[in-house]
Amino acid sequence: ETGVTQSPTHLIKTRGQQVTLRCSSQSGHNTVSWYQQALGQGPQFFFQYYREEENGRGNFPPRFSGLQFPNYSSELNVNALELDDSALYLCASSPPTRGSYNDQFFGPGTRLLVL
Amino acid sequence: GDSVTQMEGPVTLSEEAFLTINCTYTATGYPSLFWYVQYPGEGLQLLLKATKADDKGSNKGFEATYRKETTSFHLEKGSVQVSDSAVYFCALRGSNYQLIWGAGTKLIIKP
Numbered sequence: 001e002t003g004v005t006q007s008p009t010h011l012i013k014t015r016g017q018q019v020t021l022r023c024s025s026q027s028g029h030n031t032v033s034w035y036q037q038a039l040g041q042g043p044q045f046f047f048q049y050y051r052e053e054e055n056g057r058g059n060f061p062p063r064f065s066g067l068q069f070p071n072y073s074s075e076l077n078v079n080a081l082e083l084d085d086s087a088l089y090l091c092a093s094s095p096p097t098r099g100s101y102n103d104q105f106f107g108p109g110t111r112l113l114v115l
Numbered sequence: 116g117d118s119v120t121q122m123e124g125p126v127t128l129s130e131e132a133f134l135t136i137n138c139t140y141t142a143t144g145y146p147s148l149f150w151y152v153q154y155p156g157e158g159l160q161l162l163l164k165a166t167k168a169d170d171k172g173s174n175k176g177f178e179a180t181y182r183k184e185t186t187s188f189h190l191e192k193g194s195v196q197v198s199d200s201a202v203y204f205c206a207l208r209g210s211n212y213q214l215i216w217g218a219g220t221k222l223i224i225k226p
Contacts, residue, residue, distance in 0.1 A: 004158070011174065033214075042119075042204055042216030043159070056213055103121075104214065106159040 002027055004093050004107035012113045021076040021110045023091030031055070031094040032074040033104060034066055040089045049074055051088050086114045117142040121205045121217035127226055128195055135160040136190040136220045138179075138205035146207040148172075148181055149214070153202045162190075162203070200224045 005024045013019050015064050017080040025032050031050045035043035042111060045058040049068035072093070092104035122137040140146065150162040150172070163172030168183035177192045188205060205217040 030217070035214075042206070042218050045213045048212070058213065059118070092159075099207070103164070104160050105161075108156075108158040 004105055006091050006107040006110050007052075008110060009108065010111045010113075012115065013097060014115050015081055015083060016023075017079060017081050018077070018079045019112065020079060020090075021078075021112070023070050023074045023076070023093075025072045025074070025093030026095075026105050028095055029093035029105070030072050030096045032068055032072065033092045033094070034074070034076050035090040036060075036087045037090055037109070042072070043090055046076065066081075081114045083114050086112060117146065117207060117209045117215045119205050119207055119217040121203075121220050124202075124219070124221035125223050126220060127223045127225065130197055131194045132224075133197075134190070134195045134222070135193040136203055136205075136222070138188045138190065138217060140188065140205075140207050142207055142209055142215075144209065145183075146209050147155075148179070149206045149208070150177070150179055150188070150190050151186055151204040151206060153204065153219070155201070159204065161182050193225050195222075197224045197226050 004026050007022045007040040032047040034046035047057040048055045052068045064075045068074045088109040090109045092106045118141045120139050139154050147166045149164045151159045153159050154164045163174040165172040165181035171180045179190045202221045204219045206214045207218045
């Protein structure tokens with residue numbers, strides 16, 4: 001069974017650019033969540049997708065957006081990058097059961113550096 | 116809003132020492148509580164969880180008991196090993212299914 005994978009593993013961008021991060025959920029999982037983890041801090045929730053629909057959103061500006069595809073993989077898009085966007089971006093997937101919690105399985109993350 | 120507070124690190128112990136990492140929370144209702152571990156260079160892994168008051172989660176020799184009266188979920192292990200060196204995160208899940216995280220506690224075990 002393949003776990004959650006993310007690409008790329010590392011990325012360097014300059015301020016004002018746009019970036020797309022990708023996540024492949026674990027086999028059989030249909031829910032994907034995205035988190036931002038700044039250095040030395042705990043993860044902060046971005047949004048969650050269940051069967052291609054947004055199922056919750058954290059307190060982030062609209063230049064952060066995401067989507068989920070029919071195969072349950074997901075993308076996180078960030079426009080107009082700022083220096084403070086430098087962080088580890090984590091994706092987690094969960095097995096199916098809408099309306100209740102299932103354990104989240106995390107990928108290794110994408111480390112983004114904005115110069 | 117909901118929040119999690121855990122003790123600051125790093126926590127440095129000798130091998131076979133007793134470990135406690137404190138975690139307290141603020142939440143409405145009855146959240147589920149979790150401990151995650153992040154080994155160097157790896158992703159977050161669920162270590163243990165408890166979904167209601169007085170539940171005890173346990174895994175790999177680690178334990179934590181959901182204490183509603185003190186709003187706490189302290190992580191303990193009787194005898195730590197060098198391989199336990201990692202960053203430990205306490206988290207809660209509220210009614211909106213989002214995970215709310217503590218800042219993490221770095222644990223360093225010396226041989």
